[in-house]
Amino acid sequence: MATPDSAQNKKTYFGSSWLNYLLFFVFWFWVFQSFSSQGPRPVTYNEFLGLVESGRVQSVQWGDTQLEAQAKFGIPFRDPDKVETVMTTQLAGVDETFLMKRLLELKIPVTGKIDKPSWFMQFLTSWLLPIGIIFLLYTWFLSRVRGGAASAGPFGFGKSRAKLHDKEDKEKVTFGDVAALDEAKGELEEVVDFLKNPRKYLSLGARIPRGVLLVGLPGTGKTLMARAVAGEADVPFFSLSGSDFIEMFVGVGAARVRDLFEQAKNRAPCIVFIDELDAIGQSRGGPGYSGAHDERDQTLNQLLSEMDGFDTSGGVILMAATNRPEVLDAALLRPGRFDRQVVLDPPDLVGREAILKLHCRKIQLADQVDLGMVARRTPGMVGADLANVVNEAALAAARRGVSQVESQDLEEAIDRLQLGLKKRSTVMGEEEKRRVATHEAGHTLIALSLPKADPVHRVTIIPRSIGALGATLQLPTNERHLITKEELGDRLCVMFGGRAAEEMAFGDVSTGARNDLERATETARQMVCRYGMSDQLGPQTFGLSTELKYLNTPFGRTEERNFSEKTAQAIDEEVKKMVDGQYARAREIMGSKREILDRIAAELFAKETLDRPDLDRILGEFPARKA
Ligand code: ADP
Ligand code: MG
Numbered sequence: 001m002a003t004p005d006s007a008q009n010k011k012t013y014f015g016s017s018w019l020n021y022l023l024f025f026v027f028w029f030w031v032f033q034s035f036s037s038q039g040p041r042p043v044t045y046n047e048f049l050g051l052v053e054s055g056r057v058q059s060v061q062w063g064d065t066q067l068e069a070q071a072k073f074g075i076p077f078r079d080p081d082k083v084e085t086v087m088t089t090q091l092a093g094v095d096e097t098f099l100m101k102r103l104l105e106l107k108i109p110v111t112g113k114i115d116k117p118s119w120f121m122q123f124l125t126s127w128l129l130p131i132g133i134i135f136l137l138y139t140w141f142l143s144r145v146r147g148g149a150a151s152a153g154p155f156g157f158g159k160s161r162a163k164l165h166d167k168e169d170k171e172k173v174t175f176g177d178v179a180a181l182d183e184a185k186g187e188l189e190e191v192v193d194f195l196k197n198p199r200k201y202l203s204l205g206a207r208i209p210r211g212v213l214l215v216g217l218p219g220t221g222k223t224l225m226a227r228a229v230a231g232e233a234d235v236p237f238f239s240l241s242g243s244d245f246i247e248m249f250v251g252v253g254a255a256r257v258r259d260l261f262e263q264a265k266n267r268a269p270c271i272v273f274i275d276e277l278d279a280i281g282q283s284r285g286g287p288g289y290s291g292a293h294d295e296r297d298q299t300l301n302q303l304l305s306e307m308d309g310f311d312t313s314g315g316v317i318l319m320a321a322t323n324r325p326e327v328l329d330a331a332l333l334r335p336g337r338f339d340r341q342v343v344l345d346p347p348d349l350v351g352r353e354a355i356l357k358l359h360c361r362k363i364q365l366a367d368q369v370d371l372g373m374v375a376r377r378t379p380g381m382v383g384a385d386l387a388n389v390v391n392e393a394a395l396a397a398a399r400r401g402v403s404q405v406e407s408q409d410l411e412e413a414i415d416r417l418q419l420g421l422k423k424r425s426t427v428m429g430e431e432e433k434r435r436v437a438t439h440e441a442g443h444t445l446i447a448l449s450l451p452k453a454d455p456v457h458r459v460t461i462i463p464r465s466i467g468a469l470g471a472t473l474q475l476p477t478n479e480r481h482l483i484t485k486e487e488l489g490d491r492l493c494v495m496f497g498g499r500a501a502e503e504m505a506f507g508d509v510s511t512g513a514r515n516d517l518e519r520a521t522e523t524a525r526q527m528v529c530r531y532g533m534s535d536q537l538g539p540q541t542f543g544l545s546t547e548l549k550y551l552n553t554p555f556g557r558t559e560e561r562n563f564s565e566k567t568a569q570a571i572d573e574e575v576k577k578m579v580d581g582q583y584a585r586a587r588e589i590m591g592s593k594r595e596i597l598d599r600i601a602a603e604l605f606a607k608e609t610l611d612r613p614d615l616d617r618i619l620g621e622f623p624a625r626k627a
């Protein structure tokens with residue numbers, strides 16, 4: 001997003017403040033020059049000899065490298081007797097003995113002299129100049145390191161570089177500029193309301209969330225949403241990116257955090273927004289932690305302590321965005337810090353159409369264009385991609401030389417962008433989409449059919465995280481501490497639902513079930529080895545497992561085998577029996593409710609997301625089958 005003031009910052013840096021350095025140098029150069037030009041007038045050796053021979057030299061100071069003389073050197077007719085100090089050229093390479101002899105013969109007084117520039121000149125050349133040069137190089141280097149984006153001057157690196165979007169900001173963004181994402185908007189409206197009338201909440205004694213973390217895939221509109229919150233609340237909005245804190249000098253990040261909060265407190269009520277929080281908030285001591293991230297750690301610690309230190313009643317709300325919540329340090333997510341998380345899901349069919357419509361406001365769209373059709377053609381695309389589609393289409397229309405964007409331009413734009421997105425592996429083709437829909441419908445159908453399985457809350461074929469193509473979200477009815485063997489069995493069965501459905505509908509299976517199978521195998525093995533749930537092997541555990549920890553953060557476990565080879569075989573057999581049994585069960589359910597499966601898959605394919613009410617409606621169409 002274009003930030004209006006960053007360009008200006010750059011200009012001032014290269015404009016006025018570089019000009020300052022230049023003036024500074026010119027000034028010293030001038031001082032240097034004027035002092036050196038006040039010295040004796042230099043004359044050539046010949047000239048000097050001539051002066052000596054013509055008797056005009058009064059006295060000579062003989063130095064190591066050059067000599068100075070007082071001579072009647074005045075203007076010939078007006079002031080012939082004026083005595084002036086002159087200086088010869090260097091003595092090096094000159095016949096010194098001859099000159100000395102001549103001076104003595106002519107009885108010109110000669111005194112020795114140590115040639116030393118004045119203390120001032122010495123100070124200037126040996127101290128000020130080098131220091132000045134080093135200083136200049138240093139600031140230049142710093143400005144390069146920072147990409148020239150700093151405007152704080154040479155001593156400003158501890159200053160935060162937050163961009164401030166003020167009330168007067170012309171590019172104000174509001175919730176109206178954010179399409180889809182209604183759930184997230186609803187949650188953030190509360191924050192806005194608090195910033196607008198804090199008194200209402202404070203008088204009730206309500207505790208306002210201190211930090212709001214926006215979580216979502218890249219391009220789902222996190223930055224946009226944060227700006228919309230600021231626009232709606234009409235308060236100053238400090239925004240900067242996590243990477244802005246990190247500098248090559250240790251301690252700079254921490255100083256910037258301190259400064260940022262200082263500024264924010266002075267401008268309260270306001271919003272502080274840290275984009276790409278993962279740049280500083282990565283977990284310390286996690287896997288792959290080298291202990292060498294001093295700077296990041298210090299910055300993070302400072303952030304944590306600032307968050308604890310400020311009081312929300314002061315009206316400063318911290319917002320942050322990340323697309324990798326899983327790498328964030330647990331300390332950041334603790335109550336009192338980022339205690340509210342708002343998930344920005346990738347848009348479904350309806351959402352995509354809404355986003356397209358929003359972005360088409362700015363372009364000339366031909367009447368016959370069906371944005372619903374465009375939405376249907378762009379599964380897996382997020383808001384940023386769709387904005388791009390519209391823009392590309394406008395460009396395509398311009399290339400064709402027409403005045404309105406037509407369907408063919410949009411088609412072309414989609415094709416063009418999908419080529420690039422294919423690599424990102426979130427965009428599915430028709431056939432793939434159908435398979436994913438069937439797979440997820442399989443999970444859903446089993447979960448709906450087994451009374452002990454957690455109820456299905458929502459099922460979607462919109463990729464929510466990198467690597468996953470769809471998800472069936474089940475919500476446990478209440479907080480679970482114990483799980484029975486039967487329930488675990490049902491869970492296994494649900495996990496196999498995806499593959500069983502694929503097999504049934506396509507007669508072939510795909511790699512899409514990999515994660516399901518891994519989880520199922522692990523669950524089955526745990527049931528046998530950890531929980532003693534196998535009839536064959538009885539209630540005992542197998543294997544000693546030790547958790548590996550570094551600074552209290554688990555990063556793996558070691559398994560130690562404490563059983564015989566024969567038992568190992570028995571375990572494998574038991575696991576296989578359990579897995580096979582549940583898979584067979586899943587297929588059986590699938591076979592007996594094939595129509596429901598197909599129905600769910602078809603609706604899912606069309607709508608991409610099905611909520612509980614949709615599922616209930618579908619089940620209602622098959623009363624005889626209802627579980
Ligand atoms: P993120 O910060 O999540 O990576 P951005 O907020 O930078 O994504 O989104 C990039 C652009 O995509 C936005 O400037 C906007 O034009 C468009 N966009 C993303 N989501 C939406 C949305 N829900 N509604 C409208 N435009 C969106
Ligand atoms: Mg962003």
Ligand code: ZN
Nearest residue numbers: 439498513516
């Ligand atoms: Zn699955």
